Amino acid sequence: MNIGMAFFGMPPVYNRKFDKAxxxxxxxxxxxxxxxxxxxxDIASSGDLEKALSRFRADRIGCVVVFLRHWTRxxxxxxxxRSAGVPAALYAQTSGGFNGTTALTAASAALRETASGYFADSHKRFREGMEEDLCGWAAAADAYSGLKASRLMCWGGFYGADMPYTRSDPDALEGMLVREVMTEQEEVLTGRADQILSAGDKRIGAFLSxxxxSGMKITEDGAMVTGxxxxxxxxxxxxxxDRLAELSDENIRGVSLKCHFELSTTLWKCTGCFLPAFLPFFEGPEGPEKPIPVACEGDLNGLAGLVMLHALNRSVPPLFGDFAEYRDDYVLMRNCGASSVYWAGCSDSG
Known part of the structure; x- marks a missing residue:
């Protein structure tokens, strides 16, 4: 996680050098x-500003913190x-005889009262003693910047199983959260799966073994669960x-699979529940795997929530579902399908 930190000195007329506080x-x-x-x-002139912007772009920062301890330009x-193009925060030093609050309020007013763009308009303000709060903001801002450079993959498109809440606007999502919402038909997966089955791919047996x-007990019922x-x-x-490995350069952060009714009753005659169960997991039969959040039925709203949660905490796969309501004493989620096997034992390895 890369963060830019800009230290603003006094205007040149004061003839004072930088003093890191x-x-x-x-x-x-x-x-x-x-x-x-x-x-x-360190920024005290227009030339310094251009150098700082070049450095921040080269370092691919996810957010920027402006450190203010006294009056500046x-x-x-x-x-x-305005020019950094990432979430921004203003931080004021208030101890040691300095009053960064004056510069912070002036800078905040300038950003709010002029046509500055989304990140300038939505900047955050912190003061000395609020370091923990700023770190929390920075983690969220960095997660957001990472998502803005990522893509989502929707196998089978959107809006499945006649559930209206899965319907969404991919153009709007691209405008506010991700770089692109990609789509492929289910045949991209089922065609490959047919080849894997017909070839007797050893990876099937390795996966089931x-x-x-790993301690999973599978009970076959002779109908829905068979060999x-x-x-x-x-x-x-x-x-x-395999398909995600081919698309590794696309920076795909999450996928959805539309099961009903094309996959489950016509095209494949089987649901794809192993995807939301095992793609968001850290291990597989061949060793460590990259966990990928999965939503079902083309639920783009639910997928957006999953990738946001995972961006905030990459060490834990998100629960499967779309947040409908949150209160202090309960969380209501809309859910259709399987969930990551991580949550069966809250374990990275089964």
Whole structure:
């Protein structure tokens, strides 16, 4: 996670050099302790601003923090935030006889009262002593910037099983959250899965053996759960992993699969529940895997929620479902299909 930190000096007329304050070191230590890599820039002139912008772009920062301890050229602060193109925060030093609050309020007013763009309009403000809050904001801002450079894949398109709440606007989602919503028909997966089955791919047996060795008990009922069905499910999962490997350069952060009714009753005659169960998991029969959040039935709203949650906490797969309501004493989720097997035991390895 890369974060830009800009230190603004006094205007040149004051003829004073930069003096890094203790609060800045405290803030930097907090951020680095949370896993951030800091790209630093000192800005006192227009030339410094252009150099800082070039450095931040080269370092691919996910957000920028403006450190203010005294009066500075407010136009330079506004220019940085407007041009950086990432979430921005203003941070004021208030100790040691300095009053960064004056510069912060002036910079905030300049950003709010002029046509500055979304990130400038929505900037956040912090003061000394709010380092923990700023670190939380930085984590969310970095997650958002990462999503803006990512893509979603919807196998089978959108709006499945006649459930209206799965209907959404991919153009709007591309405008506010991700770079692109991609679509492919289910045949991209089922065709590969058919080939895997007909070829007697050894990975099917390896996958099912891995399930048993991990402690999973499979009870066949002779109807919905049979050896043939399990092999179909496994082959579709393997096909999905293969396809995602081919698309590794696309930076796909989440996928959805539209089962009903094309996949379940016509095209494949089997649901694809192994995808939401095992794609968002850290391990597979061949070792560590990259967890990929999965929604079902072309639920683009639910998928957006899943990738946001996973971006905030990459160490835990998100629960499967779309958040409908949240209160202190309960969470209501809309859910159709399987969920990551991680939650069966809250374990990375089964």
């Amino acid at each position: 203790a609060p800045s070191r405290i803030l930097e230590a907090e951020l680095e302790g949370r896993g951030f890599t800091i790209s630093r820039a 407010i136009s330079l602060v506004a220019g940085l935030v 891995w399930l048993e060795s 043939a069905v399990l092999k179909k499910q496994a082959s579709l999962y393997i096909a999905a992993r």
